[in-house]
Amino acid sequence: MRAGISRGENIKMAMKKLTYPYESCWSNADELLLYLETGTWRTSRPKVDKEKCNYCGLCALYCPPQCMIDKGDHFEPNLEFCKGCGICARECPRKAITMVREE
Amino acid sequence: MVEKVKRLPRVFDYFVEKDQFAGGNTFCAGCPAELTLRTIPKVMGKDIVMLSCPCCAAPVMHGQNLGAWHKLAYYACVMTGVASSASGISRYYRKIGRDVTVVCFTGDGDASDVGFQPLSGAAERNEHIVYICYDNEGYMNTGNQRSSSTPIYAATSTTPVGKNQKGKPTVAKYLPLIMALHPVSYVATATLSHMEDYAKKLLKAKEKSKQGFAYIHVFAPCVIGFRINSDAAIQVCRMAVRTNYFPLWEMEDGVFRFTQTVGDPRPVQEYLSLCGKFSHLKEPEIAEVQKMVDERYSMLKALVEATAQKETASKT
């Protein structure tokens, strides 16, 4: 008479190899906030002419990744994340931003 | 030397919270949906619960294993279950007496097609949720397939231009008006060229969601799908409003009103010529689109006029 195989032992042993902390698929941004280096995507970067800039803020408003940094009297792009889309240059009413080819 | 205006425009006053999303993410360069999404917690605060489903926003909204691309409380749904899941969450918080804004964020493919039934159901029940649909006129995440929000004659990968076909053969569903005919608290259309208008509507929606269902339809033209330059999205939005292709209006408790009056609308040709997906359109098709735009606008105008009395009546 052979009893059925108990799976309990196998489960206990294998538990050691588990690294993900939760029982189901949760993400935790406090533990791990992901980001991509989207600065490497662009083929041209925005160049702000500080003299022409009148701090209207439209570039910061319309920038899709919201990477225009407020410098107090003008804005500058955060080159770590700027994807080089060119919206800031297009929308600037003073034409203070030009898109310059990356080397 | 240009005089420096040290004060930012009024729209910046609406931003009560800093950007809750990570700096670099998977949205395409120049994507208006990214701008739509990032603005939401900036205006509504970071204590909202967001829901989304597979769509262009999903790679950013859904986590990846333990990691996440944003700091908001989030619930990932299947495409058929966004508005229904939001109903469940919002009802639970209501039961335990917690005031939480539940915000759904999906594309037009989900809102007008596969997720329309739950959306309509939640709207009929006037659930206390905000549903924001970013309309890029197709299933863009999977490669520009047509949805029922894709306009007539648009070239997509499932409605291509060829010998026997000139793009999509049918007119799009006008989803914002369909939602406005549900017994909801608030419906609005918005777009990214008119950011202050959008921010106001987000705030209004958050407030109205305490009493009932709030729906915002955001026109967010896909750079790839519309075949425009990466810097052109805002310009396309602006032209869509100026030609009355995408009028900006809101409906609040049964009263319709335009939030942006366009005194002298430009011919729709000026909008169509900006978008590569309409480049095959000839005179007859353009005239047809113009007629459709005009008729839609007159219908909205009639609704505004018809319900204006209601507003006056309630004010006296």
Next chain:
Amino acid sequence: MVKQMRKHETRVITGNACAAYAVRLCRPDVVALYPITPQSEVVEQLTRFKADGLLDAEMIEVEGENSAMNAVTAACVAGGRVFTATASYGLAFMYDAMMQTAGFRAPVVMVNVNREIPGIHAVSAGQQDLISVRDIGWLQIIVEDDQEIIDAIIQAYRLAEDYEIQLPVMINYDGYYLSFSAEAVKIPMIEDVDEYLSILKKQPQRLKLEPGKSMGAGSHGLLQTYTELRYKHMAAMERAKAKFDAIDKEYGDFFGRYYGGQIEEYRTDDAEIILVTSGSATGTAKTVVDAVRENGQKVGLVKIRMYRPFPRERLTKVLQDRKAIGVLDRSVGFGWNCGPMYQEIRALTPEIGKVPLMSFIDGLANMDITIPNIERMIRDIQAAAEGKPYQETTWVSLEE
């Protein structure tokens, strides 16, 4: 020492009403309701409770079962206790949502009133619907009578929300036979159910959505994480077996009714042949087993109560050293030309040894599983036990 029996209220109510009464006792926070024959009375009764102030839950009258399951899953992940009910077509419609529930390990409790699935349109009883969702990771319990509906639902909340389990549970009972027939049942008092379920409050609390906290439910599971999560899910299902046995015993000590845990072994101690059943047919089968035993035949009956996870160990133990075994299925196992429960019991052959194993398909679409039918099954099993040739699969109602 004689244990003091807890106070109960006796009522003569239908199976559907039993489900509603039991759910009310468990104090759910959110209930999603959508009507479908043969379940509509469950949700109707719950709304009557709400209207009369006897149930303090948010009732969401959804526009479809898919929304029902999505709504309760999300409410559950937000931290609530939930309930919904459905049957065949509704179950099919909530399929993607149910997979979401299982994957999210949300302890949703649902009643599925068994009815034949779409395809051959039928508004009649059959277990095909519960069979059609075998492989999505839900726990499934099948009950025999109206009293068991009440007890199984209360046990389901205890099982689903247990910190070591955290899995959704489906309570299955036959449409028409149990849903619409009334029996005298004992309904526990709500304070006693509160006490019985209070152990859950003492356990660690499961993860839930929290506005303001950066937790996101439903993260993409990539590569190793996906595999780990599947593994954890399966491990939890394994744990559910012993847990269910323990919960049933605990329930028996508390309320006075014990059902045997994962399976009920009815007169199996000295049985030479065994009939395996599930659902309401078990009642008829027990009557026949008693009658046949009067004539000296050594027959035993095993009732499968917990279908998922499959009660492999307990079945292996009880099915050993028998001369022949028959399995009664109220459904079909497509692709295997036999009943699905037979198919799963056949997988135990390496452990129980090669004995005549027979599949009986009966009771589809409200065809009664009658006493003569069961007598016939037992005769066939007995013949097989005696070495006579037998057919593997018998479609009982199609035979002469």
